Amino acid sequence: MEQNHTASTIQITGFEAIRQQLAGYASTAQGKALAAGIVPYLSELELKKHMRETTQARKLLEEQGTPPLPRMERVEEYLDKAVRGEMLLPEQIEQIGEFLTAIRRLRSYLEKGKERQVGIAFYCDNLRSLEELSAELERSVRGGRVDDYASPNLRDIRRELSLLEEKIRVKAENALRAAKNYAADSFVVKRNGRICIPIKKEYRSRVMGSLIDKSSTGMTLFIEPTTVTELREEYEWYLVEEETEVHRILYELVNQIAEHEADLREDIRVVVLLDVVFAKGKLSAGMKAVEPVITTGRHIRIRQARYPELNSDDCVPLDFTLGEQGRGMVITGPNTGGKTVAIKTVGLFSLMACSGLHLPCEEAEIAMQDQVLCDIGDGQNIADNLSTFSAHIGNVLEILRRVTPDSLVILDELGSGTDPAEGMGIAVAILEQLRLSGCLFLATTHYPEVKEYADRYQEITNARMGFDRESLRPLYRLEMGKAGESCALYIAKRLGLPEAMLRMAAHEAYGGRKNGLEERLLADLGLQQRAEGEKEKEHTEAMKPEKMKVPQLVRIRQQTEPFEERLFQRGDSVTVGSEQQIGIVVKPEDRNGMVLVQIKKEKQLISHKRLQLKVAAKELYPENYDFSIIFDTVENRKARHRLEKGHQEGLVVPAEE
Numbered sequence: 221m222e223q224n225h226t227a228s229t230i231q232i233t234g235f236e237a238i239r240q241q242l243a244g245y246a247s248t249a250q251g252k253a254l255a256a257g258i259v260p261y262l263s264e265l266e267l268k269k270h271m272r273e274t275t276q277a278r279k280l281l282e283e284q285g286t287p288p289l290p291r292m293e294r295v296e297e298y299l300d301k302a303v304r305g306e307m308l309l310p311e312q313i314e315q316i317g318e319f320l321t322a323i324r325r326l327r328s329y330l331e332k333g334k335e336r337q338v339g340i341a342f343y344c345d346n347l348r349s350l351e352e353l354s355a356e357l358e359r360s361v362r363g364g365r366v367d368d369y370a371s372p373n374l375r376d377i378r379r380e381l382s383l384l385e386e387k388i389r390v391k392a393e394n395a396l397r398a399a400k401n402y403a404a405d406s407f408v409v410k411r412n413g414r415i416c417i418p419i420k421k422e423y424r425s426r427v428m429g430s431l432i433d434k435s436s437t438g439m440t441l442f443i444e445p446t447t448v449t450e451l452r453e454e455y456e457w458y459l460v461e462e463e464t465e466v467h468r469i470l471y472e473l474v475n476q477i478a479e480h481e482a483d484l485r486e487d488i489r490v491v492v493l494l495d496v497v498f499a500k501g502k503l504s505a506g507m508k509a510v511e512p513v514i515t516t517g518r519h520i521r522i523r524q525a526r527y528p529e530l531n532s533d534d535c536v537p538l539d540f541t542l543g544e545q546g547r548g549m550v551i552t553g554p555n556t557g558g559k560t561v562a563i564k565t566v567g568l569f570s571l572m573a574c575s576g577l578h579l580p581c582e583e584a585e586i587a588m589q590d591q592v593l594c595d596i597g598d599g600q601n602i603a604d605n606l607s608t609f610s611a612h613i614g615n616v617l618e619i620l621r622r623v624t625p626d627s628l629v630i631l632d633e634l635g636s637g638t639d640p641a642e643g644m645g646i647a648v649a650i651l652e653q654l655r656l657s658g659c660l661f662l663a664t665t666h667y668p669e670v671k672e673y674a675d676r677y678q679e680i681t682n683a684r685m686g687f688d689r690e691s692l693r694p695l696y697r698l699e700m701g702k703a704g705e706s707c708a709l710y711i712a713k714r715l716g717l718p719e720a721m722l723r724m725a726a727h728e729a730y731g732g733r734k735n736g737l738e739e740r741l742l743a744d745l746g747l748q749q750r751a752e753g754e755k756e757k758e759h760t761e762a763m764k765p766e767k768m769k770v771p772q773l774v775r776i777r778q779q780t781e782p783f784e785e786r787l788f789q790r791g792d793s794v795t796v797g798s799e800q801q802i803g804i805v806v807k808p809e810d811r812n813g814m815v816l817v818q819i820k821k822e823k824q825l826i827s828h829k830r831l832q833l834k835v836a837a838k839e840l841y842p843e844n845y846d847f848s849i850i851f852d853t854v855e856n857r858k859a860r861h862r863l864e865k866g867h868q869e870g871l872v873v874p875a876e877e
Contacts, residue, residue: 228615229594233567233630234529238503238577241528245502247289250296250488251495258496260574264588268514270497270576275511276340277501278578280333287329289495290322292488299484302477311364313473316484317357323487324349326494340497346490348483353476360473366466374465377458384455388415388448395445399427404440414452416442500577509578512569513585518625518660519543520566524582527565532580536696538565543587546679548654548661550670552703553685558696559664560596560632562685566662567592567630587660590626593619597632597829609637616650625658634663634670637812644669655679671703787828788815791837791847797830805837806851818851 230236243256261267280287298312308316327349333341360370368375392408392415400406402423409416411433419427419441421434429443444452477484503509507528521544524537536558542549551559569579573586595615612633619629635647644667651670654661655677663670674680682703686695687710713722788794792805794817807816809828817826841847 229567229592230571232594232596233564233571233592234527235568235571237529238568238572241506242499242503242577245499245506246495248292248492248495250292250492251499254492254496255499258575260571260589260592261576262588262590264514264516267574267576267588271511271514271573273340273497274500274504274576274578276338277497278504279501280338280340281498281501281505283336284329284332287494287498288322288325289498290319290326290491292319292491295319295484296488299477299481299488302474303481305474305478307467307470308474308477310361310366310470313357313470313477314361314364316477317354317361319487320350320354320357323347323491324351324354326491340494343490343494346486348480348487350480350483353480356476357473360469366469370469371465374462374469377462377465381455381458381462384451384458388451388455391447391451392417392445395427395429395447399423402426404435409442411442414444415448416444419443504578507578507580509580510583512573512579512583514573515585515587517543518547518587519585520570520587520628520660521585522566522569522579522581523584525565525569525584526580527561527568528580530561537581538562538698540566540698541700542566542662542681543660546677546681547659548651548674548677548680549663549683549700550651550674550680551662551664551683551685551698552666552671553664553687558685558698561696562698563630563632563662563664564596567594567596567628570628587628588626589628589660590624591622592628592630593622594630595619595632596630609643612637613646620650620653620657623654623657623659627657627659629654629659629661631661631663634665635667640667643667648673651680668703675703788831788833789837791841791845792833793835793837793840794831795834796826802834804851823851 230239239256239258242258243252246252246255261270293315294312295316298308298316301312302308327344327347330341330344330347334344360367366374368378389408396403396406396408396417399417399419402419404418404420409418414432416432417427417429421439421441424431424441424443427443427445429445430449431441432444433442434440435442520540520542522538522540524539526532526535526537540562551562553559569581569584570586570589570592572579573584574588579586595612616631619631623629631650634650635643635645637643638646647663647665647667647670651661651663651673654663665671671682674682681700683698683700684702686697686699688695709722709725712725717725786808788805788808790805790808794803794805794815795801796803796817796819801819803817803819803824803826805815806818806823809815813828814825815828815831817824817831
């Protein structure tokens with residue numbers, strides 16, 4: 221269950237967002253809670269059963285519309301109270317009655333599906349409509365009160381109360397007419413629950429009756445006439461009788477509800493189950509998804525997959541196959557070329573399919589996994605003082621400890637965040653361990669040596685994200701069976717980098733290897749291979765000042781500036797990670813992508829991937845602004861000011877960060 225799929229995997233693949241979306245389609249509180257906690261099934265029979273139910277729910281939704289599922293606000297709570305023998309209020313009993321009425325409507329909805337032999341519709345056989353109990357509750361309680369006709373005795377009592385109310389009103393009005401010369405007003409009033417006549421204070425002795433209240437000024441007294449008092453006492457006696465009879469009826473209804481506890485709990489169970497199943501059907505319809513084929517064979521095949529969090533109009537569909545030709549895949553390609561989205565899509569689709577959900581694609585065949593293990597994103601943990609590389613390695617070690625032949629492992633930017641040579645070696649070592657484990661695995665990388673490693677083993681496939689050499693833009697399309705190419709050299713060539721420099725760059729990057737990468741790259745660039753002596757001569761000639769064509773190189777540098785432009789500048793206001801802490805950039809990113817940021821007077825190195833620009837420095841500060849005011853202490857600034865006036869013996873000023 222969820223312990224086999226870490227919280228980070230559920231979050232970073234986007235599965236948590238899918239669970240929340242699913243919960244939003246549920247109607248009941250219990251259904252929402254179950255939907256929000258859905259996890260992949262480990263039993264093939266159980267998974268295929270739930271997948272069929274999702275498909276059948278989608279079918280019923282399309283043919284019959286939304287089912288009349290009861291909301292069951294607090295039905296289970298009221299049932300628990302009834303079983304404990306506690307009295308329920310009339311409105312609480314009425315909610316249970318409304319629940320049973322909704323059960324009848326739901327049974328009718330499912331009966332129509334049974335006629336067409338839709339499997340999920342046969343859940344209606346598990347629903348107990350409890351007609352007798354429902355009729356008794358409906359007859360006894362209406363509008364939040366016990367109805368007059370709940371019992372003959374209650375009907376008689378309330379009839380007597382109604383008659384007495386009328387008699388009291390008549391007696392009071394007669395008393396008021398008799399005392400009209402002493403009255404402060406021409407109508408009877410109700411004070412403290414009693415019918416009274418308003419009498420002027422000075423005439424109190426002229427009117428027989430009990431003083432009930434007086435006006436704020438004290439000039440008007442409210443008198444209950446003696447003729448009314450006797451009737452009022454009789455009325456109060458009947459009120460006690462009414463209350464006793466109402467309590468008796470409520471306890472009788474509570475006992476009847478408690479006697480049907482098992483049936484009511486089964487109804488609640490089935491409603492919650494159907495609520496989650498129909499939520500899956502609604503999610504499927506909302507995503508225009510299809511039922512995937514579930515297999516125990518170790519392969520995944522997806523056609524025209526759409527990552528759910530991306531706008532379908534902007535998303536380039538993914539075609540992907542793994543396990544048919546090999547168990548592992550190494551994906552290369554340019555930054556922002558879609559590598560991470562591609563591998564997240566595969567991980568998310570595996571989690572969704574194994575949870576009985578349909579997939580937003582044209583067709584899919586998904587292998588059951590005992591767990592999906594991911595390391596995607598920089599994973600930096602400032603609290604533990606971990607670098608990006610340390611965080612990656614910690615995650616990978618945990619993955620290698622847990623991996624089994626039935627697992628799917630997804631690794632992003634394998635070996636990144638450290639010295640390139642060492643990072644490459646570690647990346648190859650990790651892939652070798654995954655290859656030996658027998659699991660299915662996906663990894664993205666920039667290292668050419670990793671591509672060469674993948675070429676050595678039949679069970680590992682090279683793949684790349686497509687790149688348009690003409691427009692110099694990524695295509696966001698996965699091309700399997702092909703190793704990624706050096707987009708940087710194509711860009712440099714298009715922008716006018718001399719051929720001699722291109723050859724030198726290709727030789728430095730790929731020369732000395734026996735895999736022919738240098739030769740293939742030069743051929744793709746439209747350049748010919750040179751002998752070693754010719755290379756040296758050509759390079760020497762090309763580097764002479766008169767051969768450099770300085771204006772052209774200046775233009776090239778200007779044109780390529782957007783590709784080398786720093787993401788953040790000193791003084792930029794940024795937000796950090798999901799916590800959205802606000803900081804100020806002290807130093808732009810270094811070659812490893814680490815940015816020095818000041819947060820609450822504390823300076824921290826943070827990966828640029830975790831930062832988002834809030835307000836640029838040029839919008840916050842004037843030109844040539846002295847940032848030491850922000851980043852340095854008052855003492856250091858004063859010391860520097862003193863140094864500007866001349867040498868100060870023994871004065872040491874720390875270098876500003």
